[in-house]
Amino acid sequence: MMTNWLSGWHKILKLWETTRIMKKYTNTGSKDTRSGFGAGMTELGQKNENVVALCADLIGSLKFDDFKKNHPERFFQIGIAEANMIGIAAGLTIGGKIPFTGTFANFSTGRVYDQIRQSVAYSDKNVKICASHAGLTLGEDGATHQILEDIGLMKMLPGMTVINTCDYNQTKAATIALAEHHGPAYLRFGRPVVPNFTPADEPFVIGKAILLNEGTDVTIIATGHLVWEALLAAEALEAKGISAEVINIHTIKPLDEAAILKSVAKTGCVVTAEEHNILGGLGESVARVLALNHPKPQEFVAVQDSFGESGTPEQLMDKYKLNHQAIEAAVEKVMKRK
Amino acid sequence: MSNTQHLQDFTTQVRRDILRMVHAVNSGHPGGSLGCAEFFTVLYQHQMKRNPSFTMDGIGEDLFFLSNGHISPVFYSVLARSGYFPVSELATFRKLNSRLQGHPTTHEGLPGVRMASGSLGQGLSVAIGAALAKKLNGDAHLVYSLHGDGELQEGQNWEAIMYASAKKVDNIIATIDYNGQQIDGATEDVLSLGNLKAKFEAFDWDVLEITEGNNIEAIIAGMAEAKNRTGKGKPVCVLLHTVMGHGVDFMMHTHAWHGKAPNDDQLAIGLAQNTETLGDY
Numbered sequence: 108m109m110t111n112w113l114s115g116w117h118k119i120l121k122l123w124e125t126t127r128i129m130k131k132y133t134n135t136g137s138k139d140t141r142s143g144f145g146a147g148m149t150e151l152g153q154k155n156e157n158v159v160a161l162c163a164d165l166i167g168s169l170k171f172d173d174f175k176k177n178h179p180e181r182f183f184q185i186g187i188a189e190a191n192m193i194g195i196a197a198g199l200t201i202g203g204k205i206p207f208t209g210t211f212a213n214f215s216t217g218r219v220y221d222q223i224r225q226s227v228a229y230s231d232k233n234v235k236i237c238a239s240h241a242g243l244t245l246g247e248d249g250a251t252h253q254i255l256e257d258i259g260l261m262k263m264l265p266g267m268t269v270i271n272t273c274d275y276n277q278t279k280a281a282t283i284a285l286a287e288h289h290g291p292a293y294l295r296f297g298r299p300v301v302p303n304f305t306p307a308d309e310p311f312v313i314g315k316a317i318l319l320n321e322g323t324d325v326t327i328i329a330t331g332h333l334v335w336e337a338l339l340a341a342e343a344l345e346a347k348g349i350s351a352e353v354i355n356i357h358t359i360k361p362l363d364e365a366a367i368l369k370s371v372a373k374t375g376c377v378v379t380a381e382e383h384n385i386l387g388g389l390g391e392s393v394a395r396v397l398a399l400n401h402p403k404p405q406e407f408v409a410v411q412d413s414f415g416e417s418g419t420p421e422q423l424m425d426k427y428k429l430n431h432q433a434i435e436a437a438v439e440k441v442m443k444r445k
Numbered sequence: 446m447s448n449t450q451h452l453q454d455f456t457t458q459v460r461r462d463i464l465r466m467v468h469a470v471n472s473g474h475p476g477g478s479l480g481c482a483e484f485f486t487v488l489y490q491h492q493m494k495r496n497p498s499f500t501m502d503g504i505g506e507d508l509f510f511l512s513n514g515h516i517s518p519v520f521y522s523v524l525a526r527s528g529y530f531p532v533s534e535l536a537t538f539r540k541l542n543s544r545l546q547g548h549p550t551t552h553e554g555l556p557g558v559r560m561a562s563g564s565l566g567q568g569l570s571v572a573i574g575a576a577l578a579k580k581l582n583g584d585a586h587l588v589y590s591l592h593g594d595g596e597l598q599e600g601q602n603w604e605a606i607m608y609a610s611a612k613k614v615d616n617i618i619a620t621i622d623y624n625g626q627q628i629d630g631a632t633e634d635v636l637s638l639g640n641l642k643a644k645f646e647a648f649d650w651d652v653l654e655i656t657e658g659n660n661i662e663a664i665i666a667g668m669a670e671a672k673n674r675t676g677k678g679k680p681v682c683v684l685l686h687t688v689m690g691h692g693v694d695f696m697m698h699t700h701a702w703h704g705k706a707p708n709d710d711q712l713a714i715g716l717a718q719n720t721e722t723l724g725d726y
Contacts, residue, residue: 194569194571195608200578201560201575204581230551
């Protein structure tokens with residue numbers, strides 16, 4: 108009984124957190140980021156005839172339905188054969204096509220790492236590897252499907268652009284922007300319905316950080332689903348008299364080093380937040396930039412070198428400490444180290 | 446003089462290039478390269494419709510993809526002698542700052558190469574993608590690819606083989622260098638391919654065999670027939686029976702020279718068996 112009551116209260120609290128109007132950012136209606144990808148593909152299909160799409164038996168999950176319906180000649184159902192999909196995508200670039208491959212993040216990266224390495228990255232092919240269901244928020248399917256290493260795998264490949272978007276609008280904009288960008292790229296997004304808060308008309312500039320909230324005491328650098336959590340944390344911290352600057356890094360590679368250094372020079376400490384292993388993720392990229400230029404205390408909100416497990420997205424983000432409470436705790440810790 | 450003498454001369458010079466290239470750096474893969482010298486010569490000097498200048502997109506011409514990238518010496522020699530880059534550049538093979546990397550790559554911008562290969566089993570998927578692009582572009586030219594027989598042990602090939610027939614990719618001719626050898630020994634002993642023709646046919650490919658894969662006229666006839674079979678709803682597979690190390694007597698019929706360079710004396714013997722025709726680089 109007590110548990111049910113707590114669970115119900117937790118849901119109400121969560122609903123409030125995801126629907127309330129923040130001072131600067133409003134959730135205009137929660138949606139899944141993968142639907143932003145699908146909407147981006149629909150638009151690209153209409154405006155760029157060289158864009159082609161490939162899918163490994165996950166059309167519905169990747170929201171490819173519209174593209175497939177409207178452009179059947181430019182849609183390739185590969186079947187459950189991800190290695191072949193990456194190779195075919197690489198080949199399609201020879202002849203001027205711009206292939207977007209779509210499957211879950213685990214099958215987009217770890218399963219086909221050598222195919223990406225040789226046929227896409229080393230061969231400098233204009234393939235866009237688009238990965239849904241990234242991270243813990245895949246939820247109940249468990250660790251076989253919840254890759255937490257993909258950012259690291261992809262950012263280590265020379266020449267690979269790595270993008271992790273935070274909401275529907277940003278994912279749609281990033282998808283469209285990638286068609287104009289020449290070179291191999293990895294676009295990471297997710298399954299759960301999350302707040303949609305970035306402006307629909309905000310231009311997506313690959314490699315350019317977005318300053319979401321100005322502050323003076325600490326810099327919170329977040330990517331993907333943790334960006335909204337960072338904004339929630341900043342509001343809560345403000346109530347405690349802590350002025351947090353919030354930066355959205357959607358492009359992990361190439362990293363907007365200038366934006367990071369400028370902010371940390373002002374605040375003197377940083378918290379990074381990501382739905383990824385602490386090893387190999389955004390946090391390590393930020394740490395490298397600071398170590399080389401301007402060493403300052405840093406705390407990491409990330410998965411502590413473990414696999415995930417089954418559960419609801421909310422339960423998992425809570426258990427693995429990937430939420431605004433974890434960011435607030437990290438801020439308090441890092442500020443003591445200044 | 447037969448009307449294929451010029452192709453024979455070309456092949457002989459390619460064999461000299463292969464031996465000299467691997468000898469110079471004491472590394473590389475002469476066995477498979479020598480065995481495919483006739484095939485590459487026929488492909489580039491007779492079979493393929495090629496544009497005079499190289500573009501990555503290769504619109505309006507036939508394309509070739511080498512999946513078993515370790516036989517780069519024969520690829521480089523034939524590309525150079527087909528005009529893609531200076532023949533003198535063959536002297537840089539496997540050396541620092543060269544465009545002629547140990548395994549072929551686009552990374553250094555070597556004309557004639559459209560895809561890195563070396564990690565095995567990836568070329569057929571890429572060739573299929575290029576063939577699909579040709580169909581989208583309304584380009585009636587063909588896509589050729591070459592694969593080692595041992596390479597077919599890599600599972601990605603079978604994903605690609607299944608895809609090509611199911612989706613009727615009929616503008617592709619995939620040739621298997623069927624020499625029966627791989628690094629550790631005979632393919633029959635390492636991991637038997639079983640009845641390869643039956644396997645491809647079971648995957649609904651149109652398969653033809655060139656039993657004399659080191660005979661230029663047999664290759665010309667076989668590849669002409671392969672081309673005739675394209676455009677009929679099925680991908681085409683050529684089982685090219687070659688002899689690893691062909692043209693250098695002590696290198697033939699063994700896996701021993703798969704990835705081993707000849708010493709000075711062995712080079713002299715090999716070159717004596719292939720006298721200079723078009724001029725050494």
